Amino acid sequence: MLAEVLVYLTTPCPTAHRRLGHLKAAVDLWSRAGRCAAAWAPHYRQCWSVVERAMADLPRRRKVVVLGSGLVRDVPVARLAAAFETVLLVDAVHLSIVRLRLVRHRNVVLVTRDLAGLASDGRPSGDPLAEFAADPEVDLVVSANLLSQIPLAYEDLAAAHTIATLPQPDAIGPVLVAGHLAGLAGFRGRVCLLTDTEQRTVDRAGRVLETVDLIGGHRLPVPDACWTWTLAPFGEDGPEHELVHAVVGYVDFNRALRTSDAA
Numbered sequence: 001m002l003a004e005v006l007v008y009l010t011t012p013c014p015t016a017h018r019r020l021g022h023l024k025a026a027v028d029l030w031s032r033a034g035r036c037a038a039a040w041a042p043h044y045r046q047c048w049s050v051v052e053r054a055m056a057d058l059p060r061r062r063k064v065v066v067l068g069s070g071l072v073r074d075v076p077v078a079r080l081a082a083a084f085e086t087v088l089l090v091d092a093v094h095l096s097i098v099r100l101r102l103v104r105h106r107n108v109v110l111v112t113r114d115l116a117g118l119a120s121d122g123r124p125s126g127d128p129l130a131e132f133a134a135d136p137e138v139d140l141v142v143s144a145n146l147l148s149q150i151p152l153a154y155e156d157l158a159a160a161h162t163i164a165t166l167p168q169p170d171a172i173g174p175v176l177v178a179g180h181l182a183g184l185a186g187f188r189g190r191v192c193l194l195t196d197t198e199q200r201t202v203d204r205a206g207r208v209l210e211t212v213d214l215i216g217g218h219r220l221p222v223p224d225a226c227w228t229w230t231l232a233p234f235g236e237d238g239p240e241h242e243l244v245h246a247v248v249g250y251v252d253f254n255r256a257l258r259t260s261d262a263a
């Protein structure tokens, strides 16, 4: 608990992002990642493998942009820093502890952005990925387990009716997920997408008690890899159930989209 308070207090974070709960969510994520390290390790290995496949045969490696970089555990940052001239890590908040870990990588740049594409009054504020897509040096983009997370802060706000102009709570997920996918389609460089798509609540007998869609009902093309991520092993969310996420990985998401459109 003391460690969490220290990380919270030492992390620089724009007030607007703090108000949206990004800082608290990031500290909670860090804390949970520590408690669930063993359960999350296979998920990280799968993510790294997809990113490594995405970077393997790129003709040029000038800039890589990691969207939703967070704890920077699901991307092989040392390998990215060695292979690319510049690594841009983009997130609503970069925890002090993550900043410290990255100091030795001179070509890693932290960019603080809210990637939801909504202004503080809840109205659409344009494509938050446009500034990165406009950069002709971006050879690889990794959307790193961000897609399902973008709506979360806004769903809470919409439910609390704090911002009258926000779409209805039910519509926020589909709108923001569609916005991120449309933004990814705007890149000329390769886009590697990692995302969880569904949460299953499973009891000790292996029965699925509940299934929740995490990406606003969107149907994604056939992935290059799929796996499960035990987000909350037994005891984390409750003693008698675990939360298991279905995750998909795309080495080249825009190619997968074109292939599925053509089929």
Ligand SMILES: C[S@@+](CC[C@H](N)C(=O)[O-])C[C@H]1O[C@@H](n2cnc3c(N)ncnc32)[C@H](O)[C@@H]1O
Pocket (backbone or CB within 6 Å): 022, 026, 029, 068, 069, 070, 071, 072, 073, 074, 075, 090, 091, 092, 093, 113, 114, 115, 116, 144, 145, 146, 149, 150, 151
């Ligand atoms: C599941 S975590 C991703 C994990 C991360 N790639 C890692 O290795 O730890 C989701 C990340 O998305 C970020 N995020 C959620 N909503 C966001 C938003 N609207 N804008 C920018 N980042 C956001 C969170 O801060 C968090 O770091």
